[in-house]
Amino acid sequence: MTYNLVASLLSAAAALQPQPKKPSFWMPPQVSTFAANVDWLFMVILGISVFFFVLIVALMIVFVIRYRHREGHVAEASPTHNLPLEVVWTAIPVAVVMVIFYLGFTSYLDMATPPANAYEVRVEGQKWKWTFTYPNGYVDENLHVPVDRPIRLVMSSADVIHSLYVPAFRIKRDVVPGRYSKEWFQATTPGEYDVFCAEYCGTGHSDMLAHVIVHPPGEFEQWLEKASNFLDTMTPVEAGRKLYQVRGCQQCHSVDGTAKIGPSFKGIFGEPQALSNGSKVTVDENYIRESILEPQAKVVAGFEPVMPTYQGRLKDPEIDALIQYIKSLAK
C-alpha cells in the first residue's frame, strides 16, 4: 500500500518534472540523461529542507520574541512531555526520509545499470592524467563521445585511487588500482564539458583535468578516424609531441630544462648522462627505447626509479615518433 502510494506520488511528480538545460543557481548544465532526474530529486530535497528549516527557525524566533525574559514575565507551566505529539514528530520525519530514500535509490538504479548496446571506452587514471582508449586502440587525453548514444567506461588506475567526475553528466566513480570500475552515461547536448579527478591523489590532483567532447550526430566517427591516423597525417616530431602530451610523459618530464619527477627532455639527445649506479650512458635511440620499455634498467642519477613501464602500451611506430620528438629537442 505504501508502495502504491509512493509510486502514484512519484508518477504525479514525474509529470511535473521540469526539463531545464541551463545551469541554475544550484546546478551545472544538464547534459546527460541522468541530469534531469538528479536535479529534480535535488530540488525535492531542497524543498523539504527549506520547509523544515523555516519551520524550526521561525518557531525559534517566534518563541524568543514572544517568551523573552522581561519585567513581569515568568515562564508559564506547560506539559514536560506529550507522547502523541512526540510520536507524531518522530513519524513524520520517518515518512519523509523513506520517500527520499526511495527516490534516490530508484534514480541510482538507472545510473548503475548500463544498457547492453553501450559504446565502450577504456579509461586509465594515473598521477595526474586521464587517458581514454577507443575500441580501435587509439588513445586520447580527452573523452570524445557521440551524442545520444549510451557510453560505458571501463576504468582502471596505474597508481593510487582516482575518481572520474563529470558534473555536467552528474556521474562520478572511483578508479581503483587493481580492479576495473565501470560507469555509463548518455550525453544529450553536443559541446565541451569538464572532467575532474574527485579523489585526492597528490601534488597534481587539482590539475588532473580533461574534457568530454560530445560530438553532434555523425561527427564522432569522422573525428575518431582522423585522430587515429595521426601517425600517418602528422610529421614524426609532431606525432611524438602529441604522444608526449597524451600518454603521460609530460607529467614527469619537462621540455624546458626544469627537472620534475624525471629528467627534462631538453637538450639530452646525444649527450652523456650520469646514472644512479655510477656509470654513464649516451642518450641515443636505443637508450630512449630501453627507458620507455624498461624504465628501471638505467635510472639517471638524482631521480627515483618510479616510472611505470610502457611495455605493451606503446607501439613501435609510436616509440619511433617519441624518439624523433626528443631528438628535435637536442641542443
Added chain:
Amino acid sequence: MATADPALTDDRLLHETESGESYLTHGKGILSWLLTLDHKRIGVMYLIFILASFLLGGVFALLVRTELLTPARTIMDADTYNKMFTLHGAVMIFLFIIPGIPAALGNFVLPLMLGAKDVALPRLNLASLYCWISGAILALVSITVGAIDTGWTFYTPYSTTTGTAVIWMVLGVFILGFSSIFTGLNFIVTIHKMRPEGMTWFRMPLLLWGLYATAIIQVLATPVLAITLLLLVAERTLGVGIFDPSLGGDPVLFQHFFWFYSHPAVYIMILPAMGVMSEVISTFSRKHIFGYRFIAYSSIAIAILSFLVWGHHMFVSGQSGLANMIFSALTFSVAIPSAVKVFNWIATMYKGSIRLDAPMIYALAFLFLFAIGGLTGLFLGALATDIHLHDTYFVVAHFHYVMFGGTVIAFLSGLHYWWPKMFGKMYSERWARVAALLIFVGFNLTFFTQFVMGSHGMPRRYYNYLPQFTVYHQASSVGSYILALGFVVMAVYLLHSLVRGERAPRNPWGAATLEWETSSPPPAHNFDHDMLAGDPYDLDALVWDPKQKGYVRRDPSSILLHPAEAV
C-alpha cells in the same frame, strides 16, 4: 524536613565553601598540576591544550583559505597546500573536536553533576591526558619532519606510497585513540557507579546521557581505528600487503575499516554537543526540558545506529549496489533521532522566559546551523544526488555545518555556560555578543558559499580551480577572516575575565543540576555534603537573589542527603 529560613541557610552554605580555597589554589606549583588527580584540573589542562590545538588547526584553515583566494598559486605551492589541508583536518579532528567536549568540559562537569568528588578512576583520567599529550607530540613531530599530505582520512594506497611523515602522524593518532578510550571508559564506570542518591537513570541530566552514549562509541569504535592504523604502519614499514594492490592488498578495505571508526566518531563529536544543548536551552528558557525520555533514548539510538552507516562514505567507491542501497536506507534512520532532539529543544522554549545570555545565543545559533547541517545530509544520504555531490565542496560545507555549526558552537555555548563555574569569573556579556555575531556571520559566509560551488561541481582538496569558482572561493575566504576575528574577540574577553572579571556567583544562570550547588570555582573536594539529586530540570526550585547576583534554591536542604548535618 527542616524548613529553615532560606537566606539564613544559604549564608551558612556560602560561608562554608566560599571562604575556603578553590581547586585552582589548592596545591601550589607546576607539579601540583602535572600530577593532579583532580578531574577539574585535568579538565582545565585539557581545555588549555584543546584550545591551543583549535588555534593551530585554525591557522592551517586560514592558510588554506588564503591560498584559495586565487586559482593556482597565491601564497604556497601545491605540496604545501596539500599538507595544510591535511594538517587542518587531522589537528581539528583528532586533537580538538573528538576530545573537545568530553575531555575538557565533560571532565570538569560530569563528577560535579553527580555530586561526586571525582571520576571513578582518577589515575586513568590523568593517564588519558598524558596519552593525549604524547599523541599530540607525535603529531607535532610529524609536522616538523615533513608533515603529511594524505588528507586526514589516510586513504591507501596514497598513504602507503607518499613520501611524507605518515607514520609519525598515524602513530600519534593511534595514541590519541587511547586517550579517548580511557575517557570513555572512565565516564561509563563513573555514571554507572557514582550517581548520587535520588539520581535514577531517567533523572540524569541529559548531558550525562550524551556523554554516556559518546563513551560507548569511544570504547567500541576507537580500537578499530587503532588496528587499522597499525596495519597501515605494518604495510608501510614491513611491506605486508593489506591495502596496497601492488602487494596483493585491497585499498577499499582500508576505507571500510577507516569509516567503521570514523563515522561513529562523527557522533563522538556531536552527541556531547547535543547534551550541552539540552542543559543550556532548558536553563535559559526557565523551562523543564520537553520530552526528556525521547531525548535520552535518541542519544542511545544515535550511538547504536552510528555503527551501521559507514558505507555511505563509499557510494562511489565501487561497493556493490546492494550495499549502497542498504547503507543509504540505514543512513536515513540516523536522521530521525537528531530531528526528534531538535523538535524537543524548540518545544522546551515554548511558554518559557527566555534569557539571551551568551550560552543561549550560541544555543540558538546551534539550532540554526545544525538544522542546515542535518538537512543537507539528506542530499548526501540519497544515492542519486550523492553520486554528484560526493567529494565536492557540498560535502565540505555539510560537515562543517554539523561539526563547526553543531559541535564547535555547542562547545562555545558550554564554555560560556560553565566558564563562571570553572574560573569563578564572569566575562563581558556585551563582547560575547559581538564575538557570537562575528562568528555566526563569518561562518555562514565561509561555508554556505561552499554548498553552491559544491553542487556546481567544485571538487574538494583542490589547490587549483577553474575560473567559474573564483567568486565563491573569495567570498568563502573573506568569511573565514570574519570568523577568525570573532575568535580573536572571544580570546580577548575571556582572558580579560580571568584577570578583571566580576566574581561569579554559585549559580549565575539558575540551572537545577548539582554542579551549581557548590561554589564558583569549586573547592578541591567539590561538595561539603552528600548530595541528594532531584529532577535536574525543576527550575522552579530556584529563585533569583539580587544580593548574590545569582540564583539560590528556595529550599537549600532539598539537595542534601543529610540536611540535619548541614544545619
